[in-house]
Amino acid sequence: MNKRRQREYKGRIDQVLATPKLQDALHKFGDAYLVSRDKAFTGLDFEALRSEIATMKDGVRENRAELLQQFIQNAEAAGAIVCLAKTAEDANAYIAELAQRKGAKLAVKSKSMASEETHLNVALEKAGTQALETDLGEWIIQLAGQRPSHMVMPAIHMFKEDVAELFSKQTGRQEAAEIPHLVQVAREQLRQGYMDAEIGITGANIAVAETGGLVLVTNEGNARLASTLPKVHVALVGIEKLVPTLEDAARIIQVLPKNATGQALTSYVTWIRGAVPCADEEKELHIVLLDNGRSTLAESPQCRDALRCIRCGACANVCPVYQTVGGHVFGHIYIGAIGIILTAFFHGLDNAAELVRACIGCRSCVSICPSKIDLEEIILSLRETIGEEEGIGAGKNLVFRKVMRNRKLFHSLLRAASVLQKPVTKGERTIRHLPLFFSSLTEWRTLPAVADKPLRDLILQQPQRVEKPRYRVAFYGGCANDFLYPELGLDLVTVMNALDVEVYYPQKQNCCGVPALYSGDKETAVELAKQNIDAMLEGKPDFVLTTCPTCTMALQRDFVAHLKDNPAWAAKAEQLAEITVDAAGFIVNQLGAADAFSQLATSEKVTYHDSCHLKRGAGVWKEPRELIETSGHELVEMAHADRCCGFGGSYSLTSHPDIAKMILKDKLIDIAASGATCVAMDCPGCMMQIRGGLEKQGSEVRAQHTIELLAEAIKSSK
Amino acid sequence: MDLLKTFCTAAEAAGAVLVECKSPAQAAARIAELADGAVLLPVSASCERAQLAEQLQTAGVRLLAVDRTQAADAAAGVTSAGFAIADTGTLVLESTAEDVRLASTLPPRHFVLLDRSKIVADGLAAVTPLRQLHQQQPRNYVAYITGPSRTADIERVLTIGVHGPKQLYILLLDNWSSDLLEM
Secondary structure, X not given: OOHHHHHHHHHHHHHHHOOHHHHHHHHHHHHHHHHHHHHHXXXXXXXXXXXXXXXXXXXXXXXXXXXXXXXXXXXXXXXXXXXXXXXXHHHHHHHHXXXXXXXXXXXXXXXXXXXXXXXXXXXXXXXXXXXXXXXXXXXXXXXXXXXXXXXXXXXXXXXXXXXXXXXXXXXXXXXXOOHHHHHHHHHHHHHHHHHHOOEEEEOOOEEEOOOOEEEEEEOOOHHHHHOOOXXXXXXXXXXXXEEOOHHHHHHHHHHHHHHHHOOXXXXXXEEXXXXXXXXXXXXXXXXXXXXXXXXHHHOOOOOHHHHHOOOOXXXXXXXXXXXXXXXXXXXXXXXXXXXXXXXXXXXXXXXXXXXXXXXXXXXXXXXXXXXXXXXXXXXXXXXXXXHHHHOOOHHHHHHHHHHHOOHHHHHHHHHHHHHHOHHHHOOOOEEOOOOHHHHXXXXXXXXXXXXXXXXXXXXXXXXXXXXXXXXXXXXXXXXXXXXXXXXXXXXXXXXHHHOOEEEEOOOOOOOXXXXXXXXXXHHHHHHHHHHHHHHHHOOOOOEEEEOOHHHHHHHHHHHHHXXXXXXXXXXXXXXXXXXXXXXXXXXXXXOOOHHHHOOOOOOOEEEEOOOHHHXXXXXXXXXXXXXXXXXXXXXXXXXXXXXXXXXXXXXXXXXXHHHHHHHHHHHHHHHHHHOOOEEEEOOHHHHHHHHHHHXXXXXXXXXXXXXXXXXXHHHHHO | OOHHHHHHHHHHHOOOEEEEOOOHHHHHHHHHHHHOOOEEOXXXXXXXXXXXXXXXXXXXXXXXXXXXXXXXXXXXXXXXXXXXXXXXXXXXXXXXXXXXXXXXXXXXXXXXXXXXXXXXXXXXXXXXXXXHHHHHOOOEEEXXXXXXXXXXXXXXXXXXXXXOOOEEEEEEEOOOOOOOOOO
8 A cells, every 4th residue: 555645545534525516516516417418318228328338349459459440440541541559659759749740739629538648739739739628618628737537527526716717817807707798708819720720630439440540529610620631630549449330330429429428419429530621622531540558458358348338427426426526536547437537547556556446436326327237346456456557555464464364263252242341331332432543434424333242142042933934045144134233133034933934143154355355455355255155055055145235246146256366166166156146125025025014013204225235236125115115104205315325335434434434425316315213224334324314313314224224114013 | 309409409408509490591691690790691592592692691691701800700601401310409510521520619709500400319319320420421520519618617617618609509490401411
């Protein structure tokens, strides 16, 4: 770990958290975006569309050498001059040399992230050519001397007053801070540039191998001007923009604007093939195909899906971390979840390391990605790479490698903690204040105390009266359920027994390994996977039940991934994955027993918080709602029910408690606004975060696991 | 819903103004009313066949030669559309001839004449004529135009006319042109 870099990054977070105006704007944008996006996709099957794009783009990656050849051949046949640039420096050198050769004083640019990636403007200035950004957002940030904070809306972090100030400096007049006026100022100021510029520089959204043509997807019309008026047109295009055919291009165009901004289509889609007429002559078209790490990315089995990206920027739009800190903090040149991955390959792991750790892992990006990229999984694998290269820190190293892997030691330490914590818990179940340098951790939420007796002990004393069990299930508790919330585990037994299901608790089960994995220690995660597979399969259960969706994902997904190439373990991992199911899903889908709770509960107004890993990992979100409603509660939906609560495991404890706090604040506002007296959820992690936040606020609203509500209903009806 | 209706709904949603016309003469008259100044009229087969230049002049419109210096001063550009795409309200203009690009990018208003029968369902259906355009000539500049030029770059507020036309008028005609590849 690079302490200096980490400190510097935290400093930037502190700075941006001090500007609530930005957070407010990004939250409003996130809300409005989802509404327009839904509208834009009405009548279309997003899942089907994104599967098509993913398959097509994977084909492009596999056949990239041939497709690149085909594209170059067709482009050259149409009179384009094609340059293959291995690095950013190569691309810049080619374009700067061209500008010098043309004696160009001015180059007009339309928006191009690839040129941001290579820092082309700097290279042009050095060559004596002024680069004039003509995209309104890009021009604003050029005047401000900044970089884009969003891939599609580069100046989303600025306000009309800021723009008016910048424009006033430019025009020498006092420009009013009114948006239509400012847009008109930009039109007038930039118009002459197209006439004067010797070179027009654009990017491209798509390069079509079939035709050798480029596609530009834009709204403002500046790319049309920049590719029409100057005598020379330079298009800087990442090689991942290749598609085989015009149909493939049409499919991307169908999805890109809808997913980017919720527009059915942008104002302009421009198809340019070859050197077209230009003022009675022929245009000189240079296509600079940029590699700069893309081929390396294609060779990485863990990360290569990122090449499917069509640069819509949606992963940022829905990201709670982005909405909290913005793209200047949660990004390098490319921002948001995809930005983390691209940064690692285009700008080096060092520039990506802090961003990798700033991801909270909520998977909201995964569900919105139009190319079906599992961004979270790729970011996790980068975390592992960084962990291996830089180390995960001495403290974590000790905990994961020396303690967690040794279950007996780990659990005896937790038991010891339940005694040692007495001075701070004062015998209560929650910790309201922590002393000294830990105090900030309990400033904004209380923390649960380690229980006197863990679930693994208590459950042995719980009598089970199931005469003819339908199933015998093994309960995988997970650390939080076992040591912080044992009563939740006992409630699960009550609920299962009422449904004629017998529960047992394999005593050799250990931590699921997610904390280690998320910190970049895969070795520990793999060791824990093996321990748990043996522990859980030993008693030959019909099912393995979980109450924590993060554990569920570990058992269902991670163990299989860790061990798939290990012949001694792969089949066992698969077997465990197949029988693992979360408790609410089990009741509704496997038992078909939601009705068993019909009207048992004393009705309460309940709102439901979707845990990230339950909804977007296990795909379970209807089931708990059905159980809550069937049991007799009034279910009221809160806004942003499936937005992360900001827990994220060690994220809220050690990595980024300051960001976690802000995300929790949003959640508490939504809970309060719902008018519910109880917020239900299916994750002990979310319980810790939300219950702790509510308690600290002195709120009357209680936070309960769905299983707790069901147990309550059973007990109240008796 | 039929294609024309779908197209009209989508085009209006994108901010285009639809103008129903019974004849080229009526189209010319409407352009005369709305252009608010001199007009660029690039050469096109359909416009020539309908003698649109003459009709415009009869209606009192001043035509400018389509070149770069004049184009910047024109109040409007008048072009035909090859065809349209219904689901997004998009016009497709074969714009390889630079005149078409100048007329459709520089002036503040853009008038597009479209035959009501030349509408395809969606972007995928548009690929067939698009590919034919690519096959017809070795180099191309094809423009899909959906509504006027727009931006939301300041505080995400949708604002019209940042670089291209501020108004897009679609003049709907019958018997104007039947060939999807003809402008």
